Amino acid sequence: MGKKIIFIIAIIVGVGAILAGLVITKLGQFSAMAEAGKNGGPPPSTVSVTTPRTDTWETRYKSVGSIEPVRGILIETESAGVVDSINFENGQEVKAGDLLVQLDIDVEKAQLRAAEATVQLTQTEFERATRLRQSGNVPQSDLDRAAADMERAQAEIQNLKALIDRKTIVAPFDGRVGIRQINLGQYVPTGSPIVSLEADEQVYVNFSLPQKTLSKINTGMKLDVTSDAYPEQTFVGQLTAISPVIDPSTRSVALQGTIDNPESLLRSGLFVNIELVSEQTEEVLLIPSTAILYAPYGNSVYVVESQQNEDGSGERLIVKQKFIRIGRSRGDFVSVLDGVTADERIVSSGAFKLRNGAAITINNDLEPQAQLAPAVDNS
Structure with a gap:
């Protein structure tokens, strides 16, 4: 029986202690509210404050x-043919004149040998016709025909050499090749892309x-x-x-x-x-970007001012919202074209929790240092 009485008394004491704590807490809140009402508003907000700085900026x-690239091309085939050899690696540095791709030219080389033999024959006939014409044994037309046959044969050699050159693809300038788009043994029509070449x-x-x-x-x-x-x-x-x-x-x-x-x-x-x-260059007035309250209807900052307490006990610090016109930004700073002056103090951090006319206290101990060229530490 005695244990039950002790238990009941302990419960009553515990409940009483909880109620006493609640009463004390509420009395403290009521006291703070009364003090805030006496001072004309909520408790002051702690913010960081700075002064606009001037600087000389280049116009950017x-x-x-x-x-x-200053020089860059996509190398393509000038003539159709079968890829006989590829003489570069993807991404390789090459020099002007280096052989990149050789198409099959066996037929052209055979035709070139035949054309060279024809040139030798026509040169011999031309020389013979020249001697006979000098002795008057052949008419001038025979000499002209021999000269034309020789020139035709020489032109055929030039044509075959040009065709071989078109199937012999070399680098037109020093540079780096990309990734090839052809394979060994592949038939490539005229105009097929081979590889990009860039001098960078x-x-x-x-x-x-x-x-x-x-x-x-x-x-x-x-x-x-x-x-x-x-x-x-x-x-x-x-x-x-x-x-x-x-x-x-x-x-x-x-x-x-x-x-x-x-x-x-x-x-x-x-x-x-x-x-x-x-x-x-131009003179600019700079404020930290953290001081600006961005809004669709206009950007603003809070300017710190002194105000006399209503009970005449002294002065307190309050903030006034001012709309500003901003210019260029650089690093952590934004240039201000209009709205504040260099001798005004503005709230640099903590502005998001303020309202016009709110009381503040200043604490710059934890204010982040704004820089024109911030470096991010990723370590």
Whole structure:
């Protein structure tokens, strides 16, 4: 019986302790709410604050484009025939004049030997006709006919040699071959693709810009080219050609730059990002991109201001939302064209939890450091 009484008392004490804890918690919440109401709003939010910075930026025009070799062709057959030999490996470096593919020329070589014999015969007949004509034993027409027969035979040799040359496919310039599209012993008709050949010690980058930039660009301007294939590398080139024609459908001008490619990293067809760097510079006002609240109706930032407490006990910090007009971005920074000044303090992180007129406290200990050229650490 005594154990039951002790058990009941323990339960009552435990329930009482829980109720007491709830009461104390609620009293604390009510006290915080009363204090917040006394101060005119919710408790201050902790944010990081920064001041806009000024910098000098080069004028850059961004675009996307693709790589094209300065010299690149698809080698095709000029004459039909059977592939007799293939004298290269896929992806091999070749020199101008190197034999790539030999089609079967046995028939042409036999015809060439016969033509050479015919030339020797016609030369002999021409010489004989010349002597007889000098002695007056044959008419001039016989000499003319012998000369024509000799020229015809010589032309036949040239024709056969040209046919053999068309079936003997050599590299027209130094470069790298691709993947062959023929096989040994295959019959290939005229115009059949054999292999691509590209000289990629230099490459073109083709891109376009809006027509409004036409008066601000000229050949010789620097190009910074990047690709996701080489995310940590920037290739530098020059603008070498500006199309004289504006595309009537896009109202853009086609441009072409040239880039040295000694390591053959930039391959034909590679998609690249391009920045055309102008010699003109401009003063810009920069803020971290984390400070901007992006919205369809307009971008804005929160500016820090001081406000007198309603009870006259002192000042507190609040924020005011200001709409801004932004320009170009670089790294972690965005240039501001209008809306804030260099002497104003703005919220750089934590702006998403604020509202216009909200009270804040400042803590910059954990603020991320914005950089113009951030480097991502993948380790």
